[in-house]
Amino acid sequence: MRALLIVPCVLLAVSALAQGGTRQERKMRSLIAKGKAYPAIRIANDMLVAKEPHPEFYALRAEAYNSIADFGKAEADARQAMRLFPDSTNGLFQLAMAEQGLGQLDSATFHLLQVKQRKPSAETCYRLAIVEQMRGQLPDALLQVDEAIAMSKPNDPTTAPFHRVKGEVDAMMGDTVSARIQLDQAVALAPKDPVNYNSRGYYLHAWVGDYRGAIADYDKAIKLNPNYSYAFNNRGWSLYKMGETDKGIKDIQRARKKKPFNPYTYRNLGVIALETGDTTRACGYLRQSLERGFTALYGDEVEKLIAVSCRNEKAPTPAHPAPSLKGPADQKGQQEVPRTNAP
DSSP: OHHHHHHHHHHHHHHHHHHHHHHHHHHHHHHHHTTOHHHHHHHHHHHHSSSSOOTTHHHHHHHHHHHTTOHHHHHHHHHHHHHHOTTOHHHHHHHHHHHHHTTOHHHHHHHHHHHHHHSOOHHHHHHHHHHHHHHTOHHHHHHHHHHHHHTSOTTOGGGHHHHHHHHHHHHHTTOHHHHHHHHHHHHHHOTTOHHHHHHIIIIIIGGGTOHHHHHHHHHHHHHHOTTOHHHHHHHHHHHHHTTOHHHHHHHHHHHHHHOTTOHHHHHHHHHHHHHTTOHHHHHHHHHHHHHTTHHHHHOSHHHHHHHHHOTTOOOOOOSSOOOOOSSOSOOOBTBBOOSSSOO
């Protein structure tokens, strides 16, 4: 009789472990959704070193790291998740997000296509659209974001990012009419999301030289999020293009301090210094932009500027030394996920 009681006790113990893991998983997802990545990471740390570890938390921790743009750690965790659970769709998705953040865009596309094949979703199509946009494959980006919108409910506020990306791609392809419709719709669906105003400012206004209209949208974005680095960077560039150089530099410097890994702030500061005659300072900023991964994320513009303008300039001690890079250049977020000068 005593032996018969052992099996139910073992089953109860296993069940309790599984329920504990599920409970902590729900808690982690809730924290990540609220933007509280660090408490979520602490939960994953505890679950991975527990007496009975839960290795499925590697993918969840990768998700938390991706949410704070710590893409190097996210990639390591996602790869560990894939080694332990080759069929883990979330592990594969988080790996693609980390690769996107690291500028490994071809790999990100490949892995997102695998995720889409396994488990098609509007979110995966949307993420594919962003990566294809970053790669400059605009027709493919448009195809993916159109698919994301088609898979979603009309006028659903959660689809605002889909319309935003569609508007951005339309603008890049020269379709300003559709770009306006889509970017305005993104704002209408999510009027409290600063990213929508920032993107509309950049792609609908600054893209065609309407810097005053762009600044109006950047102001709205900054009012909603006073720490929005990309909006400060974009507003600073627009101010510079309008002839307000000192105000522009002040805004871009604010952006740099808020997100020191963003290579585009250094690009902007470098170009302004170059155009205002301070070649030594310009080359310092441009080199810092390269150190933060500008080429992988945005192309070879900075490399070309350095080749033409900095051949006779020794690499000076930078005005703002680069922090130790534990991961990649900083990303949009949304990732924010920056794709051009916009987030």
